Amino acid sequence: MSLPTCTLFKKLIKRGNLIVSGPRVNTPVKSAMFIFPNLSKDKLNELIAKDPFSKCDLVAFSTINHWDVKYGNLKKTNSSISDNTKYYRVTYKLSKDPTTIQPEISTYMNKLVDQHILRAGGPYLNDKNEELLIIESKNKADIKTVSKQSPLTTQFDAIYQIAEWDPRFEDFK
Structure with missing residues (x-):
């Protein structure tokens, strides 16, 4: 993972805008999962757009699911x-x-x-x-x-x- 990405994620966690993230392991296509706190869809899209991988057009697609941890x-x-x-x-x-x-x-x-x-x-x-x-x-x-x-x-x-x-x-x- 790139240094700018690590720096961004650490800042997001410190600010309370990201709970945890990480790559999926041993998959044919590189992918990751991010767990954010309850933020608006607009705020999530804004945070995703700041990711250096997104800025470099390396993200093919992203999916946002509202997850209820029961x-x-x-x-x-x-x-x-x-x-x-x-x-x-x-x-x-x-x-x-x-x-x-x-x-x-x-x-x-x-x-x-x-x-x-x-x-x-x-x-x-x-x-x-x-x-x-x-x-x-x-x-x-x-x-x-x-x-x-x-x-x-x-x-x-x-x-x-x-x-x-x-x-x-x-x-x-």
């Missing part, structure tokens, strides 16, 4: 996660609205938070049939097991994608 949080935890812990971004696409089994989903997700597996999770508010989870684990196989056992998968035949993520620039790890 389980866990993105603050530093006291978990006993070791240095070789990896972070994964898991997105679920559901065939129908999950509110019909919300208590079952809440129970499962809160159990994952208590076990220090789920760092944060919840639905995208602009698409009620899509959920995002940030999960910590030492290997992808564990994430596949957690994803397959989720009520989102067992009750809705949800399609899920797992991508390793390397969060940076914040006291996240």
